[in-house]
Amino acid sequence: MLKDKQRILVTGAGGQLGQELVRTLTAVFGEDRVVASDIDGTKARYFKQCPFEPLNVFATEHMETIVQHYNIKQLYHLAAILSAHGEKHPMATWQVNLDGLLQVLEMSKKMRIDRVFWPSSIAVFGKDSSLENTPQNGMRDARTVYGIAKVAGELWCQYYWERYGLDVRCLRYPGLIGHRSLPRGGTTDYAVDIYHHAVRGEPFTCYLAPDTRLPMLYMPDAIKAALQLMKAPAERIQVRTGYNIQGMSFSPAEALRSIQRFYPEFRVVYEPDQRQKIADGWPKAMDDVMAFNDWGWEPKYDLDFMTEDILTHLMGKGVRS
Numbered sequence: 001m002l003k004d005k006q007r008i009l010v011t012g013a014g015g016q017l018g019q020e021l022v023r024t025l026t027a028v029f030g031e032d033r034v035v036a037s038d039i040d041g042t043k044a045r046y047f048k049q050c051p052f053e054p055l056n057v058f059a060t061e062h063m064e065t066i067v068q069h070y071n072i073k074q075l076y077h078l079a080a081i082l083s084a085h086g087e088k089h090p091m092a093t094w095q096v097n098l099d100g101l102l103q104v105l106e107m108s109k110k111m112r113i114d115r116v117f118w119p120s121s122i123a124v125f126g127k128d129s130s131l132e133n134t135p136q137n138g139m140r141d142a143r144t145v146y147g148i149a150k151v152a153g154e155l156w157c158q159y160y161w162e163r164y165g166l167d168v169r170c171l172r173y174p175g176l177i178g179h180r181s182l183p184r185g186g187t188t189d190y191a192v193d194i195y196h197h198a199v200r201g202e203p204f205t206c207y208l209a210p211d212t213r214l215p216m217l218y219m220p221d222a223i224k225a226a227l228q229l230m231k232a233p234a235e236r237i238q239v240r241t242g243y244n245i246q247g248m249s250f251s252p253a254e255a256l257r258s259i260q261r262f263y264p265e266f267r268v269v270y271e272p273d274q275r276q277k278i279a280d281g282w283p284k285a286m287d288d289v290m291a292f293n294d295w296g297w298e299p300k301y302d303l304d305f306m307t308e309d310i311l312t313h314l315m316g317k318g319v320r321s
């Protein structure tokens with residue numbers, strides 16, 4: 001057993017957020033302080049810098065063995081199915097996203113994990129919520145299985161904190177945009193794909209209408225928020241469901257304009273599909289003042305700054321899927 005040091009476990013580390021989070025966690029805390037895990041063992045290829053363990057969170061004993069072996073004290077539970085994919089597989093999504101969370105919470109209580117991070121989402125809101133600058137305590141009105149599992153998951157996190165003192169912390173992430181890893185099956189994925197098309201010199205077919213405004217967050221800010229929240233003293237964390245956060249809010253047409261500053265020839269064709277309905281029910285922007293007040297949340301990137309950064313990185317580089 002590696003009892004010498006306390007370590008951090010990341011589940012779902014092979015996903016869009018996980019790959020980037022592990023990169024930053026190892027850079028900040030050290031390569032021997034982070035353990036990446038994913039149900040898909042082939043994702044080990046992304047993690048040369050730290051130990052990797054294939055892990056299904058429903059294999060409780062295995063998860064407990066990993067926690068004991070590596071002396072895990074903090075856990076980022078990212079394993080989940082995104083919104084659009086979730087609508088194709090409602091029962092599996094509920095099982096992975098909600099039952100999977102419960103497995104992790106129960107194990108964390110039993111194994112005395114100090115802190116747990118769990119990403120919630122803008123998807124807790126829906127068409128009857130106030131969508132213009134959605135307040136922290138705006139009415140939850142989830143209309144996707146993904147969103148319903150986030151609403152229930154937030155309440156479970158709050159329950160584990162209030163009932164058992166398990167220190168779980170959550171952010172309501174908007175669409176996450178990064179240049180190193182790709183999302184799979186989300187409603188906001190277009191905002192990543194559009195940059196790759198621009199750099200490859202290919203026109204982009206967008207599955208959302210040009211004026212569909214959604215809150216977004218650039219990956220460095222998304223990671224910064226998670227680390228900042230996890231570092232904050234427990235007494236600063238007033239919200240035990242999920243904190244609203246965002247970095248910017250834009251539509252596909254605005255993303256296009258931002259990209260055309262660098263690629264004037266770049267074109268987008270709009271062919272809205274079933275994801276349009278999901279996006280239409282989500283907030284256009286999030287009021288994240290409570291995150292600012294409680295633990296100092298402040299994003300660095302707006303749309304144009306992000307566009308410049310992504311395009312600079314993507315030019316001449318491949319991306320991992």
Ligand code: SER
Nearest residue numbers: 082083121186187188
């Ligand atoms: N980005 C997620 C999705 O599109 C929302 O949290 O499913």
